[in-house]
Amino acid sequence: MPRRSSGRVTLQDIAERVGVSKVTVSRCLREPQRVSETVRLRIEEAIDVLDYIPNRQAGALSSGRSLSVALLVPSISNSVFSEVQRGVDEGLREAGYQVLMGHTGYSILEEERLIDTFLAYGVDGFVLSSTRHTDYAQRLLNRARLPVVETMELTDNPLDINVGLDQRVAGRAIGEALITAGYRRIGFCGARLDYRVQQRLAGWEDALKAAGLSTQRCQTTPRPSSYRLGGELLSAMLERWPDMDAVFCCNDDLAAGALFECQRRRLEVPGQLALAGFNGLDITDATWPTLTTVITPRRAIGEQAARLIVERLQGAPHAPSRHDMGFEIALRQST
Amino acid sequence: MPRRSSGRVTLQDIAERVGVSKVTVSRCLREPQRVSETVRLRIEEAIDVLDYIPNRQAGALSSGRSLSVALLVPSISNSVFSEVQRGVDEGLREAGYQVLMGHTGYSILEEERLIDTFLAYGVDGFVLSSTRHTDYAQRLLNRARLPVVETMELTDNPLDINVGLDQRVAGRAIGEALITAGYRRIGFCGARLDYRVQQRLAGWEDALKAAGLSTQRCQTTPRPSSYRLGGELLSAMLERWPDMDAVFCCNDDLAAGALFECQRRRLEVPGQLALAGFNGLDITDATWPTLTTVITPRRAIGEQAARLIVERLQGAPHAPSRHDMGFEIALRQST
DNA sequence: TTGAAAGCGCTAACAA
DNA sequence: TTGTTAGCGCTTTCAA
Numbered sequence: 255m256p257r258r259s260s261g262r263v264t265l266q267d268i269a270e271r272v273g274v275s276k277v278t279v280s281r282c283l284r285e286p287q288r289v290s291e292t293v294r295l296r297i298e299e300a301i302d303v304l305d306y307i308p309n310r311q312a313g314a315l316s317s318g319r320s321l322s323v324a325l326l327v328p329s330i331s332n333s334v335f336s337e338v339q340r341g342v343d344e345g346l347r348e349a350g351y352q353v354l355m356g357h358t359g360y361s362i363l364e365e366e367r368l369i370d371t372f373l374a375y376g377v378d379g380f381v382l383s384s385t386r387h388t389d390y391a392q393r394l395l396n397r398a399r400l401p402v403v404e405t406m407e408l409t410d411n412p413l414d415i416n417v418g419l420d421q422r423v424a425g426r427a428i429g430e431a432l433i434t435a436g437y438r439r440i441g442f443c444g445a446r447l448d449y450r451v452q453q454r455l456a457g458w459e460d461a462l463k464a465a466g467l468s469t470q471r472c473q474t475t476p477r478p479s480s481y482r483l484g485g486e487l488l489s490a491m492l493e494r495w496p497d498m499d500a501v502f503c504c505n506d507d508l509a510a511g512a513l514f515e516c517q518r519r520r521l522e523v524p525g526q527l528a529l530a531g532f533n534g535l536d537i538t539d540a541t542w543p544t545l546t547t548v549i550t551p552r553r554a555i556g557e558q559a560a561r562l563i564v565e566r567l568q569g570a571p572h573a574p575s576r577h578d579m580g581f582e583i584a585l586r587q588s589t
Numbered sequence: 590m591p592r593r594s595s596g597r598v599t600l601q602d603i604a605e606r607v608g609v610s611k612v613t614v615s616r617c618l619r620e621p622q623r624v625s626e627t628v629r630l631r632i633e634e635a636i637d638v639l640d641y642i643p644n645r646q647a648g649a650l651s652s653g654r655s656l657s658v659a660l661l662v663p664s665i666s667n668s669v670f671s672e673v674q675r676g677v678d679e680g681l682r683e684a685g686y687q688v689l690m691g692h693t694g695y696s697i698l699e700e701e702r703l704i705d706t707f708l709a710y711g712v713d714g715f716v717l718s719s720t721r722h723t724d725y726a727q728r729l730l731n732r733a734r735l736p737v738v739e740t741m742e743l744t745d746n747p748l749d750i751n752v753g754l755d756q757r758v759a760g761r762a763i764g765e766a767l768i769t770a771g772y773r774r775i776g777f778c779g780a781r782l783d784y785r786v787q788q789r790l791a792g793w794e795d796a797l798k799a800a801g802l803s804t805q806r807c808q809t810t811p812r813p814s815s816y817r818l819g820g821e822l823l824s825a826m827l828e829r830w831p832d833m834d835a836v837f838c839c840n841d842d843l844a845a846g847a848l849f850e851c852q853r854r855r856l857e858v859p860g861q862l863a864l865a866g867f868n869g870l871d872i873t874d875a876t877w878p879t880l881t882t883v884i885t886p887r888r889a890i891g892e893q894a895a896r897l898i899v900e901r902l903q904g905a906p907h908a909p910s911r912h913d914m915g916f917e918i919a920l921r922q923s924t
Numbered sequence: 925t926t927g928a929a930a931g932c933g934c935t936a937a938c939a940a
Numbered sequence: 941t942t943g944t945t946a947g948c949g950c951t952t953t954c955a956a
Binding site: 925926927928929930931932933934935936937938939940 | 941942943944945946947948949950951952953954955956
Binding site for chain 2: 942943949
């Protein structure tokens with residue numbers, strides 16, 4: 255006895271209605287030009303009438319390709335990654351791939367879990383938003399022999415493709431920009447302290463040390479960043495180092511929060527304190543004063559990641575590569 | 590001749606290594622207690638050694654259940670939805686479901702496309718973030734007989750389950766709050782003008798009309814909202830209605846942008862102009878002055894949606910239901 | 925241009 | 941407790 259079928263319309267239903275075999279219908283969907291015009295038109299009509307939706311699971315199982323790519327980001331609510339996501343999504347969709355998104359909550363263990371999950375779903379490739387992974391995750395990825403793009407930061411040992419920017423150089427650049435602007439008692443405030451933030455901090459130290467300035471004014475916390483936290487960190491810093499004349503905040507959320515705190519304290523920005531952020535989110539260009547920041551090419555990173563992964567999916571050979579997408583310092587009213 | 594196999598480790602590989610049949614391995618994964626302890630331990634060891642990852646496509650094809658649910662949101666970058674997403678994700682993950690996310694860009698046509706795509710992926714249910722859909726999308730959903738939750742706003746004719754809040758009543762409530770606070774020449778500024786914004790606008794009108802106040806001070810645009818747009822709209826309004834004493838912005842982004850514009854113009858908030866937003870995003874509690882807003886229970890909406898969909902997936906009967914999750918007016922410094 | 929047969933990796937139903 | 945058999949819906953291969 256046949257198992258109860260799902261009730262869904264299948265290729266077979268279309269085939270029967272049209273009076274051809276199901277291979278012909280399948281072919282008509284994938285390579286229409288290989289089917290005679292008359293048959294094609296009748297098949298298309300039947301598909302329309304019956305509201306046929308192909309079963310991708312069956313297709314993927316049979317062909318070994320799922321036409322989907324996993325995109326893992328640390329956080330959904332952090333708008334930094336939504337730009338990357340847009341770039342990836344657009345590029346992959348054009349090429350006929352569906353993007354499946356997961357968020358790791360900045361945890362490499364959760365990333366590992368998601369890699370496992372998406373491998374089980376049969377994705378054809380991965381876009382990751384870090385270069386740091388668990389050993390097991392790396393083993394899974396290597397074994398799967400799928401194209402993998404690591405984004406956001408650069409690494410000397412990419413798993414496969416690496417698209418990002420040098421976070422340390424960018425941190426140094428904003429430090430130097432503050433120094434050039436005449437500031438001398440420059441602080442750093444950082445939250446979350448993931449790898450990228452640590453790199454920015456190192457860059458800030460590079461700049462200050464090269465100029466013979468003190469790097470003591472450094473306030474960090476593992477807590478996730480938020481506007482309010484920006485205010486809290488700034489308050490703590492003002493208390494410890496009342497002489498501070500500028501602060502580089504590790505991201506724009508903290509910088510905006512610090513700015514709001516300055517407004518609350520009626521502290522003039524940049525008159526009494528200069529502020530700089532990192533990423534170039536929309537808000538940096540909307541506040542008053544507008545915020546100096548490092549504009550990171552997040553959209554371009556996503557687009558490039560998509561482009562490269564599509565190349566690989568279309569047969570380009572595996573050859574580790576590294577793509578430095580650069581960054582731009584935006585000097586605004588806050589410095 | 591057998592087709593080239595994928596090279597991946599399969600149930601069969603585990604079975605051979607252990608010396609049992611593959612059903613036993615499959616069973617061991619799904620109902621471990623139905624397999625003898627000795628066999629179970631050896632299977633678990635083999636899975637570990639071989640780094641076996643189940644093929645979910647095959648499993649789904651065979652069982653008719655994919656253990657995944659699609660969540661469609663209008664926008665990824667809009668943090669309003671990231672809270673909903675968190676709630677949904679958490680609830681569904683606990684129950685063993687994977688959430689697949691898509692974003693519609695506020696287009697019901699794109700929503701239709703995504704529903705089609707995710708049906709092709711065999712998802713077991715949908716969480717949508719609106720109550721408005723194309724006819725075809727509704728037909729697809731009805732035919733699929735899957736649990737569907739429509740979130741965010743309420744409707745009298747839910748497709749299935751509806752979890753949200755009455756956007757119009759909320760708009761009216763904030764209007765009334767402004768009136769109670771003594772404001773009389775109250776404006777409305779809105780962007781995007783999706784259904785929810787239209788409802789909030791209608792609520793604002795309700796409040797003003799009930800109090801015998803003019804509803805002429807209404808500035809809207811179909812453009813997507815952003816901080817900068819909030820500033821632009823406010824500028825336009827101040828020009829047209831210089832006597833305005835308060836503005837209800839249809840969302841917090843516009844409200845924050847309007848606040849920044851006031852700061853730029855050295856217009857005192859709330860002294861010369863009061864501002865109110867909608868949603869209760871983090872920023873409303875961080876700016877100076879803090880922003881009066883309507884706090885929407887987005888996280889709770891997501892959690893409730895997850896709970897209800899899981900119930901249905903576990904066999905609860907289809908019975909259209911509507912869940913009003915309410916809202917809360919937060920009176921802050923800006924009014 | 926079309927079709928028959930085999931099989932992707934898994935699970936459900938039934939039998940032992 | 942374990943295994944046999946059949947089939948989920950599709951694509952690939954090969955033949956006509």
